[in-house]
Amino acid sequence: FxxxxxxxxxxxxxxxxxxxxxxxxxxxxxxxxxxxxxxxxxxxxxxxxxxxxxxxxxxxxxxxxxxxxxxxxxxxxxxxxxxxxxxxxxxxxxxxxxxxxxxxxxxxxxxxxxxxxxxxxxxxxGAAQEWMRQIRQDAGQRQKIAASILPGKPIAHPYGLHLWLELSPKLDQYRLIQTAQEQGLGVTSSDVFCPYESSPGAIRIALGGAPDHARLQVALEKLADILLSADKPQRIAAIV
CATH class of the missing domain: 3.40.640.10 (Type I PLP-dependent aspartate aminotransferase-like (Major domain))
Known part of the structure; x- marks a missing residue:
């Protein structure tokens, strides 16, 4: 077939x-x-x-x-x-x-x-349906937490377990991902999913891995700080 x-x-x-x-x-x-x-x-x-x-x-x-x-x-x-x-x-x-x-x-x-x-x-x-309802409710709460913390406009389904965040063209997504990994955060660059040489500047952020909302919030706040810092213009000291 x-x-x-x-x-x-x-x-x-x-x-x-x-x-x-x-x-x-x-x-x-x-x-x-x-x-x-x-x-x-x-x-x-x-x-x-x-x-x-x-x-x-x-x-x-x-x-x-x-x-x-x-x-x-x-x-x-x-x-x-x-x-x-x-x-x-x-x-x-x-x-x-x-x-x-x-x-x-x-x-x-x-x-x-x-x-x-x-x-x-x-x-x-009917147990599976009840568990699904609880998982959907939890996923919705996680999406709301992410929307309240992350900069920009994350693209997400209200009950999805991940989101898609488009990056500023000024950002180096590979440097950003490396910095996130150094702080224990796992995000995925767009080129992992793209079969072409040039991929859109974006990252995939999973929300289901954190065991509870408190630790998810801490992780997202770290990521938000990294994103905001990376988007700031670098100050170059003048050499005299």
């Missing part, structure tokens, strides 16, 4: 830009792939976390056996708990499932049965 060109999409809380496609954009993309008969892999690990995202693109073709194949992939490790290495694949009605099962078996004989059983039980009993 997927022996032809295909389109790879992350439509909800995109990593790293945090962009989320509206319903109109998803419908427009589906019309294009229908016209050109292009296969799609819709990687959607944050859809459950977003809460307000439009339905997946794959949902537009679930009732059709002749539409373009949209393979929908999601996971619980990104939105519920990092240790839950449990993912889901929705195969479009137009595609046979046997080749996909063969491919999965070539990578792993089977998922961890205890983990899958536990997750299934949590979903059926």
């Amino acid at each position: 997927l022996c032809c060109p295909f389109l790879y999409l992350v439509p909800t809380i995109h990593n790293p830009t945090t962009a989320t496609m509206p319903q109109s954009r998803r419908e427009a993309i589906y019309k294009v792939i229908m016209r050109h008969d292009v296969a799609v892999i819709e990687d959607d690990p944050y859809w459950l976390l977003a809460g307000d995202a439009a339905p997946p693109i794959a949902a537009l073709g679930l009732s059709s056996t002749s539409g373009p194949p949209v393979f929908y992939v999601s996971t619980l490790s990104k939105c519920l708990a990092p240790g839950l290495r449990t993912a889901y694949l929705v195969v479009p009605p137009s595609e046979p499932i046997e080749p996909i099962l063969d491919a999965l078996r070539s990578l792993s004989l089977m998922p961890a049965q205890t983990m899958v059983s536990s997750v299934t039980h949590w979903i059926q009993e």
Whole structure:
């Protein structure tokens, strides 16, 4: 399967830009792939976390056996708990499932049965939904803390676990990241995500790693000081 060109999409809380496609954009993309008969892999690990995202693109073709194949992939490790290495694949009605099962078996004989059983039980009993509500609430509070501390205009989803901060053209993002790392802060430069030689001047800041809001605030205040200091013009002493 997927022996032809295909389109790879992350439509909800995109990593790293945090962009989320509206319903109109998803419908427009589906019309294009229908016209050109292009296969799609819709990687959607944050859809459950977003809460307000439009339905997946794959949902537009679930009732059709002749539409373009949209393979929908999601996971619980990104939105519920990092240790839950449990993912889901929705195969479009137009595609046979046997080749996909063969491919999965070539990578792993089977998922961890205890983990899958536990997750299934949590979903059926409603525990997973309640934990998701709490995680979404916590993520929203972390985003508010970041917005109140960081300079500039961070780009973020209200319930995302990271944000995207565009930097002033005057800033050397590599020097900034080095300074942040020296103070125990982990931020990621835009070139890590960009396949081209020139990348936008921006950094990705993860908000979910700090164990509590107090330590997140301390870390963000350190980063804000670094950003503000780096943006100030350097004073050069005159040599007489």
